[in-house]
Amino acid sequence: MPILEVKDIRKSFGSTEVLKGISFSLEKGQVVSVIGSSGSGKTTLLRCLNFLETPDGGSIAVNGETIFDAADPAARREADIRRNRLHFGLVFQSFNLFPQYTALENVTLARKMLAKEEADYRDRKKELFAAIEDDARRLLARMGLADRMDNYPHQLSGGQQQRVAIARALALRPDILCFDEPTSALDPELTQEVLRVIRQLADDETTMVIVTHEMAFARDVSSRVIFMDGGVVVEEGDPHQVIDAPTQERTRRFLEGYSGKY
């Protein structure tokens, strides 16, 4: 059974239809990269998965359980949406760290808020928080930030900030971690350190959906590649096939813009 099954997702802004029926599925431990030109709807797709946008049509199932179905109005209840979001994590292009918190606090904040909803929170607060902090330290160390835990975001480089953001998303143990052009705001050197971390996550079989313009990276790290254009999936398949020998004319034209760069 696929861990994620997206069926016929549609989304319009006003009269422009940005997603015109996107379907794909993902097995546990797989990495799918989404490529496509600017405006093709990649960000909108990730925002729909994370319920930052409500799709106008289609359904989303995680582990065989339908967590969203546009035909069912009950799917729009805020409390349910918030719970369902936890199946997904999202790493933004612009990091969006909380500036008033240290790296460690950025990673622990949401977990601590969620801990308050546990039945035995009052009695076990200390214990719960200690576990959350241990976990966060371990994650930050894994991101190569063991000596940066007490720094505030403005004291960190872009690459370090993005790695904190990845740790922050991982702290909630999402089933599927999404990345929206995680390195687009970084210069080449910092890009490599972030890609290295994502590659390591892939090796550890983290299920991921990665929107990226780094073609070489997408080819190396992905189980599958999806090429989107104009709100539809134009081509999907094995990364080497899609990137090195695309069957569709539109994919070929898009990739020509990258030729020699990967």
Next chain:
Amino acid sequence: MDQILQQMPIVLKALNVGFLQTLNLFFVTGLGAIPLGLVIAFGSMSRFKPLSILTRLVVWVVRGTPLMIQLLIIFYFPGMVLGSNIWGKGEAGRFLASAIAFIFNYACYFSEIYRGGIQSVPRGQQEAGLVLGMTKSQIFFKVTLLQVIKRIVPPMSNEVITLVKDTALARIIALQEIIWAGQSFLKGSHGIAGAIWPLFFTAVYYLIFNGIVTVLLGKLEKRLDYFR
């Protein structure tokens, strides 16, 4: 000179009493307008159009007309329409009317500062919180609020310093604040008449108080310097 020295204790005592009323008005306005401003800010940002339009209209009128007119209207108008003074008799009534005029006026100014501050926090902050499963109120109190406070402290400081001086406007409905107390020695009070120097003296009170306020707000600004 000798005479001034002789009169000094009497004058200072009267000015102190007046200044106490100035401080009362200052703190009551602050305590009322700071939270009320937030309510007005949320009203003006409401997605329910009639509410946001009405709120912005009221804010525009209040900010576009002199506080002195608002004071006079709030103090005299109910009595003229209802035929009775709803504020109560004497100094307590004048204080109540002044406090309401000041709170409402300053809440409108504060609301615009809050609105600017809230809107200047990038959307990505809220979205990051949502994606992490936080509720809207958790995001407001744990993520947005401190960033808003950091941004509004400098413009709020300006307003607060203006408020210190604006309290003098309540003199127009004869609230017995420090200007009223200083002026009373011109017309004859405590057996002293035609003395202008007590009025000059009131300025010293304002300067000292504003000095303290400026230092405290500067400290607050510094304390929020640890993040960007």
